Amino acid sequence: MKTGRAAGRLPGRARLVLAGELVSSMGSGATVPYLVIYLHTVRGAGLAAVGVMLTVRAVLAIIGAAAGGTATDRVGARTVAVAGLGMAGLASVVAAAAGGPMIGFAAVAACTFACAALAPALDTLLARTVGTDLRPTLFGWRNAAVNLGGAAGAALASIAVATAGPTTGLIALYIVDGLSFAVFAVLIAAVVRGNATPVEAAVREDGRGGYGAVARDPAMRWTCAIVLLAVAGGFAVFHVGLPAFVAAAGLDVRALGWAFAANMVGVVVLQVPLQRLLPGRRRAGALGAALALMAAAWVLLLAAGASEAFVLVTAGLVFAAAETLFIPLVSTVVNDLATPGLRGRYNGAQTVAWTGGFLVGAAGTGAIVGAGAVGLLFPAGIAVLLIGALATVRLGRLLPGKMVHIPHAGGRTEQPEEQTQTGLLDRAERERDAGDHEAAERTVRSAIAGCRAAADPAGRIAAQTMLGGLWRITGRYRRAGLLLRLTLAAAEQRFGPDSPAVAAVCNEWAVLGKYTGGFDRAEALYRRALDILRAEHGERHDSVATLYHNLGGLAHARGEHAQGEPWARRAVELRTDVLGPDHPVVAAEHVAWAALLDGCGEHARAEGLLRRALAVFEAAPAPNHYDIAVVRNNLAAIHHRRGELDAAVDEYHLALAAKERLLGADHPDCATTLVNLAAAHEAGDRPAAAARLYARAAAILEPLVAPDHPTLCIARAGAEHTTEMMFERVGGGV
Incomplete structure (x- = not known):
């Protein structure tokens, strides 16, 4: 899909917000480059005081970005944007009218805080106007608009300062800057209707979520690290280090101006051709290429020398290509990773990383120049950028499967995020995870209908796979099996037999097979999915860990504990490496591993893992009560094997009550706990209670699973045996 055509399909409100960005960037481009001159020449602050002011300004920018992210999630992006623009506009006007250095700095500081907060x-406002398929295009054009506006503003400032002098010219420019903020605020207030404030499902009201929830996302942590390194070694060196190098080397300052001009023009001109190359490519690879291009610009300056204007201009163009790749990709990754309830904080974390990287890069540049080692400036930048490029490799292993590749621009851009097919599936996932299966099914059915209407087979296959999983979760096994069989055939025909979409359907159908007793087919499907995902992502990917977990779970269902234990152990090792030892997902892997270790006779080791997992689950900001129920069921089994029958019965009852509350009393997952509880009663010489529980488990499973399903066979045999025990006792009593 051509990027120019994709830009034409951006929603009208998105285009108007971009127009506001263009106008506002003109104002900022006219004032920010002259900030030191404004504070020193116009307002009379000493150069030492200006240095302190700039440091305070940078700290305020970090605080403002963090505060803006929180406010966006709490009161809405529209409200924060309008308020921030209004505050920035007012501060600019005050800067124009200020009578001394302190008032002037206070106005500049307020404007900085407001701009960082908005x-x-x-970012959140723009991300919500389109689906994931058009976000790269949207943020790409946003970057072009900001650069074009900045270039126009810089040209306007040059004319104003040259014509009216620094004092009069800069005062007029700050008034223009204030007006540009006001125009942007009016555009947002008029065009964007409502805040679309999300319910903070991922953040508890007591505040234990917030930025802590963002920090627990490993992909986001690595994204922020990459941003900080790219800004410190690339953008800060370009905007601060390069001028310092030119000044220290006594080079022609006019050549520097041409380099900056070439960079701004290059960003605008290269936007379309570079964005055309991106769809279908790996995001992490494209980010790594962007950092490599930044390093290439510094290699060029080292190899050819920076004494010629042509070399500086070429380096500016190379850096423009890197910037055009990097900025839209990072913004897209952040917003695709974000959950709706935390999108503001995700974008706030990105802004903090940008500001922090610039602060670190500027400080490093100052230290190098101050030490008289200007020759080390570019080698240091190259080293930092290469570290960032290596970090993109790790990020590629952490990105969810649907985010690995840059999407092709689709044609559904007039819908807000929650109404696109991708947005609907994301919402269905949240509803499913919250236990609202009816709402999740309605949402998935809406997504399927939308995909049919839009002739989107890829989206329909993903939605049908999710629907099959929902039917499995709610115990409709036969219906789920039929749907997944048809969906697998459609995925193979559409994408070929070795695509990740086929692997997703294979995995879901195999999970169903574990529950219904179709173990051989389930193993074949799991292994096929594993082969596809290993070839696609390599050994150290999250989706591969999922298959390891599932193969271990299948072996446990078969009673083949020794064969399943290595799979579970590999899943634990991989998840721990990616997520850290205290992540709830790692705790869930410990639970699965413990079940297999217990089956292998390593009861003490299994109990240790279970109790550790239980502590992680119960300490989570939003505890997953189903996971807690599973742990209690497994701890009860250990008590049972030790002969601690009263403790086992108590734990089984707690687990059963939780499952019944979460899933319903007739859900097939309750049958496993019913059988375990019945066995504990049987071992405690309570055959009547055991017989009732066995019979109830069999009644749940008989319509749903194969006749030779192990749990069903145990339930039937147990019911028969305990019934015979009761008759024998009655006969003996007679």
């Missing part, structure tokens, strides 16, 4: 709000 940055995550604007």
Whole structure:
């Protein structure tokens, strides 16, 4: 899909917000480059005081970005954007009218804080106007608009300062800057209707979520690290280090101006051709290429020398290509990773990383120049950028499967995020995870209908796979099996037999097979999915860990504990490496591993893993009560094997009550706990209670699973045996 055509399909409100960005960037481009001159020449602050002011300004920008992210999630992106723009506009007007250095700095500081706070709000506002398929295009054009506006503003400032002098010219420019903020605020207030404030499902009201929830996302942590390194070694060196190098080397300053001009023009001109190359490519690879291009610009300056204007201009163009790749990709990754309830904070974290990287890069540049080692400036930048490029490899292993590749621009851009097919499936996932299966099914059915209407087979296959999983979760096994069989055939025909979409259907159908007793087919499907995902992502990917977990779970269902234990152990090792030892997902892997270790006779080791997992689950900001129920069921089994029957019965009852509350009393997952509880009663010489529980488990499973399903066979045999025990006792009593 051509990027120019994709830009034409951006929603009208998105285009108007971009127009506002263009106008506002003109104002900022006219004032920010002259900030030191404004504070020193116009307002009379000493150069030492200006240095302190700039440091305070940078700290305020970090605080403002963090505060803006929180405010965006709490009161809405529209409100924060309008308020921030209004505050920035007022501060600019005050800067124009200020009578001394302190008032002038206070106005500049207020404007800085406001701009930093509204940055995550604007990112959130833009991200919500389109689906994931058009976000790269949207953020790409946003970057072009900001650069074009900045270039126009810089040209306007040059004319104003040259014509009216620094004092009069800069005062007029700050008034223009204030007006540009006001125009942008009016555009947002008029065009964007409502805040679309999300319910903070991922953040508890007591505040234990917030930025802590963002920090627990490993992909987001690595994204922020990459941003910080790219800004410190690339953007800060370009905007601060390069001028310092030119000044220290006594080079022609006019050549520097041409380099900056070439960079700004290059960003605008290269936007379309570079964005055309991206769809279908790996995001992490494209980010790594962007950092490599930044390093290439510094290699060029080292190899050819920076004494010629042509070399500086070429380096500016190379850096423009890197910037055009990097900025839209990072913004897209952040917003695709974000959950709706935390999108403002995700964007706030990105802004903090940008500001922090610039602060670190500027400080490093100052230290190098101050030490008289200007020759080390570019080698240091190259080293930092290469570290960032290596970090993109790790990020590629952490990105969810649907985010690995850059999407092709689709044609559904007039819908807000929650109404696109991708947005609907994301919402269905949240509803499913919250236990609202009816709402999740309605949402998935809406997504399927939308995909049919839009002739989107890829989206329909993903939605049908999710629907099959929902039917499995709610115990409708036969219906799920039929749907997944048809969906697998459609995925193979559409994408070929070795695509990740086929692997997703294979995995879901195999999970169903474990529950219904179709173990051989389930193993074949799991292994096929594993082969596909290993070839696609390599050994150290999250989706591969999922298959390891599932193969271990299948072996446990078969009673083949020794064969399943290595699979579970590999899943634990991989998840721990990716997520850290205290992540709830790692705790869930410990639970699965413990079940297999217990079957292998390693009861003490299994109990240790279970109790550790239980502590992680119960300490989570939003505890998953189903996971807690599973742990209690497995701890009860250990008590049972030790002969601690009263403790086992108590734990089984707690687990059963939780499952019945979460899933319903007739859910097939309750049958496993019913059988375990019945066995504990049987071992405690309570055959009547055991017989009732066995019979109930069999009644749940008989319509749903194969006749030779192990749990069903145990339930039937147990019911028969305990009934015979009761008759024998009655006969003996007579």
